[in-house]
Amino acid sequence: MASKKEENFEAIYQRLEGTATRLEEGGLTLQESLDLYEEGMKLAQRCQELLQQAELKVTRLREAFTNGGGALREETPSYGTEGAQTDPAEPEGRE
16 A cells, blocks of 8 residues: 555655545546545544554653653663662662
């Protein structure tokens, strides 16, 4: 359907707008109209998928931030804590 270059939302949406414009202008054969309509539906579906993925990512980021993670990571990074106190019960210089 779409090439790798067009996998971003904006490019797909622009193609969808162009397809809708061509349909609205008229002057097409029935088969051309059907083909454009089918293409438009596929583009609209892909846009919806990308929006859902973005919404899911925002939700995950919000949850990670709310839970104190700050980002989506499997592991917490080490910020030069070698030799530092590692007892989670005692804060490291925070008040």
